[in-house]
Amino acid sequence: MNPVNNPDTGEQQSQGSAMMPGTVDLAANQSPVLELRGISCAYEPNRPAVEQITLTVQQGEILCLLGPSGCGKTTILRAIAGFERVIDGNILLSGRLVSSRDVMVPTEERHIGMVFQEYALFPHLRVERNIAFGLSHLARPQQKAIVDDLLTLTGLRGLEQRYPHELSGGQQQRVALARALALRPVLLLLDEPFSNLDPDMASRMRQDLHALLRQTKTTAILVTHDHDEAFSMADRVAVLNRGRLEQFDTPEAIYHVPTTPFVADFVGQADFIPGVVANDLVTTEIGEFPNTQHLATGSSVVVMIRPDDIHIVPTKGAEAHILARQFKGSENVYTIELPSGQIVHSSESSLSIYQVGTAIALRVVATHTVLFPQPPQSSGTKEPGHGNTPPP
Amino acid sequence: MIIGLPLAYLANRRPSRLNLACLQAAYAGYALPGPVAALAVLVLFTHFVPVLYGTVVVLLVAYILHFLPVGLQSVEPALQQVTPNVEEVARTLGCTTRRTLLRVTLPLIRNGFIAAWVLMFLQTMKELPATLLLRPVGFDTLAIRVWLEASEEYYQLAAPAALLIVILSLPALLLLVSKDWRGRDQEVGR
Numbered sequence: 001m002n003p004v005n006n007p008d009t010g011e012q013q014s015q016g017s018a019m020m021p022g023t024v025d026l027a028a029n030q031s032p033v034l035e036l037r038g039i040s041c042a043y044e045p046n047r048p049a050v051e052q053i054t055l056t057v058q059q060g061e062i063l064c065l066l067g068p069s070g071c072g073k074t075t076i077l078r079a080i081a082g083f084e085r086v087i088d089g090n091i092l093l094s095g096r097l098v099s100s101r102d103v104m105v106p107t108e109e110r111h112i113g114m115v116f117q118e119y120a121l122f123p124h125l126r127v128e129r130n131i132a133f134g135l136s137h138l139a140r141p142q143q144k145a146i147v148d149d150l151l152t153l154t155g156l157r158g159l160e161q162r163y164p165h166e167l168s169g170g171q172q173q174r175v176a177l178a179r180a181l182a183l184r185p186v187l188l189l190l191d192e193p194f195s196n197l198d199p200d201m202a203s204r205m206r207q208d209l210h211a212l213l214r215q216t217k218t219t220a221i222l223v224t225h226d227h228d229e230a231f232s233m234a235d236r237v238a239v240l241n242r243g244r245l246e247q248f249d250t251p252e253a254i255y256h257v258p259t260t261p262f263v264a265d266f267v268g269q270a271d272f273i274p275g276v277v278a279n280d281l282v283t284t285e286i287g288e289f290p291n292t293q294h295l296a297t298g299s300s301v302v303v304m305i306r307p308d309d310i311h312i313v314p315t316k317g318a319e320a321h322i323l324a325r326q327f328k329g330s331e332n333v334y335t336i337e338l339p340s341g342q343i344v345h346s347s348e349s350s351l352s353i354y355q356v357g358t359a360i361a362l363r364v365v366a367t368h369t370v371l372f373p374q375p376p377q378s379s380g381t382k383e384p385g386h387g388n389t390p391p392p
Numbered sequence: 393m394i395i396g397l398p399l400a401y402l403a404n405r406r407p408s409r410l411n412l413a414c415l416q417a418a419y420a421g422y423a424l425p426g427p428v429a430a431l432a433v434l435v436l437f438t439h440f441v442p443v444l445y446g447t448v449v450v451l452l453v454a455y456i457l458h459f460l461p462v463g464l465q466s467v468e469p470a471l472q473q474v475t476p477n478v479e480e481v482a483r484t485l486g487c488t489t490r491r492t493l494l495r496v497t498l499p500l501i502r503n504g505f506i507a508a509w510v511l512m513f514l515q516t517m518k519e520l521p522a523t524l525l526l527r528p529v530g531f532d533t534l535a536i537r538v539w540l541e542a543s544e545e546y547y548q549l550a551a552p553a554a555l556l557i558v559i560l561s562l563p564a565l566l567l568l569v570s571k572d573w574r575g576r577d578q579e580v581g582r
Binding site: 108 | 475500
């Protein structure tokens with residue numbers, strides 16, 4: 001276990017020091033496998049798809065690129081693989097410059113593995129030959145040994161003589177994975193690998209993949225739009241929006257200490273409540289919060305609060321009331337209207353069922369509230385339809 | 393002699409794919425009536441390389457110009473079915489562009505390739521107007537033989553050549569049909 005996985009969840013942190021202490025240790029004595037230095041890519045001139053992305057991936061680390069569709073995450077992956085040119089910045093693989101404005105090392109010399117969203121298996125080859133595809137420079141017995149190992153590792157034994165179209169989605173994915181791992185790439189790139197699987201299968205494959213990557217000590221970058229997936233898989237997460245890097249940090253920090261309203265909203269349901277700073281406290285409609293950023297008295301802020309911190313106490317004559325209930329199996333998410341018209345959400349256990357319209361008081365337990373100095377342009381910056389706002 | 397032709401067409405196929413404009417131009421060749429295409433080739437040759445006038449080369453060029461689209465019609469969709477991802481994966485597995493073509497793309501479009509070959513072969517064998525205009529003296533294709541004899545009402549003399557066309561077409565036709573069966577098998581498996 002590396003120290004990154006120990007979350008520092010207990011208390012509020014100021015946003016300036018969002019990086020967890022453990023991350024630094026990991027980076028100390030190794031040169032990074034991958035370094036992006038301010039890269040930009042564009043499909044059309046003057047309209048960059050990604051801009052000024054800087055990040056590093058250490059040996060053995062799993063990084064997730066997280067963001068809504070069209071945010072440029074796949075473009076970054078393709079730039080790393082050498083399928084897209086960069087118009088600015090540098091890409092370094094194991095310290096070697098592979099992409100810049102003038103340099104473009106061809107894909108086959110980069111020693112990377114790739115698993116595509118659609119798996120892209122070779123339909124004319126059997127599973128065995130698919131996995132051995134990159135090994136043609138080796139003698140047959142060596143090829144067979146490697147393929148055998150991978151078949152065992154990925155649980156595909158017995159299927160080696162099948163053709164890709166005779167396999168289920170999960171099996172196809174494992175073939176794609178085995179094929180990519182056969183050459184022991186310095187870096188494995190996975191483009192939305194679970195999006196074509198049904199949810200049960202996806203969560204099982206996620207665990208398997210995570211174990212497999214750890215077992216083979218593979219450094220990997222995973223692209224996803226699903227924050228649950230990013231959180232469960234990644235050592236570090238890079239949140240992207242509109243081609244820009246919003247935050248690059250551990251999953252815990254991303255969730256608990258988001259640095260922008262976009263991140264806060266994208267990685268989980270969040271409400272943004274306006275407030276005013278008075279000395280050490282921020283006063284809002286639903287209570288007072290500590291002034292963690294030491295902002296000047298009188299400045300207006302926005303407090304981000306997550307539904308699991310808001311609890312419902314049915315109270316006769318209270319001014320807030322329930323607007324809607326959304327049953328999610330393990331929990332009920334209530335939409336609540338405050339007297340001012342402000343909407344907040346509360347998540348309650350799946351057995352706490354209150355009628356719509358019930359007058360309620362709120363009990364707020366502020367474990368992860370975050371202050372943003374300016375009101376977020378949330379309606380402008382967040383992409384619609386990623387599921388954070390339940391239907392009215 | 394005629395059997396060798398389609399291979400020449402197929403060699404032509406790939407470069408024209410690289411350039412969309414070229415592709416469009418290729419289809420224009422099919423729209424032209426045979427004699428017009430033949431005359432165009434004739435004028436070009438007498439103008440620029442008169443040495444070749446009256447040789448088989450002129451005929452070949454006319455065939456290529458005229459029947460290229462037929463081949464393209466079957467190869468293009470086959471190529472479009474191969475997603476770029478499959479080729480990209482091959483690149484990540486250490487294949488250069490050319491090896492990717494040999495090991496992935498060509499095997500995947502094989503069926504379309506065969507179909508193109510067969511269709512062009514069949515078309516070429518029956519071609520009459522362009523052949524009439526461009527053939528070297530004394531060079532008769534089977535179709536010409538049939539036409540010559542039949543136009544003189546010597547039907548019995550035309551018959552052997554006609555029969556030969558049918559017989560030569562059969563294996564090609566068979567290839568086309570068997571390909572269809574293979575395709576269906578694969579779909580069932582899916």
